[in-house]
Amino acid sequence: MMMDPKRKGEIALAILKHRMGNEGIQLNPNSRRRLGNIARATGIPLEELKAFAREVTTEMIKECLR
Incomplete structure (x- = not known):
């Protein structure tokens, strides 16, 4: 079964x-x-990795502070 690339992400x-x-x-x-x-x-x-890391880290901090 091939998985959809979006779902993999x-x-x-x-x-x-x-x-x-x-x-x-x-x-x-x-x-x-x-x-x-x-x-x-x-x-x-x-630059893409930095942007990704920034976004994920920000999301994690927001989730932690809810």
Whole structure:
């Protein structure tokens, strides 16, 4: 059974948020370097990764403060 790409993205985001909620969010000087390494390894542009990280982190903080 082939899964719809949109649904794959929804599942991946839910897993990421679950993991971030359980393990916490680490913000330190190595965070940018880690994003750069991920960008090189995956071929995803660094600016897109930064925007994604910013959006997901903001959502997690809002959920935590509700």
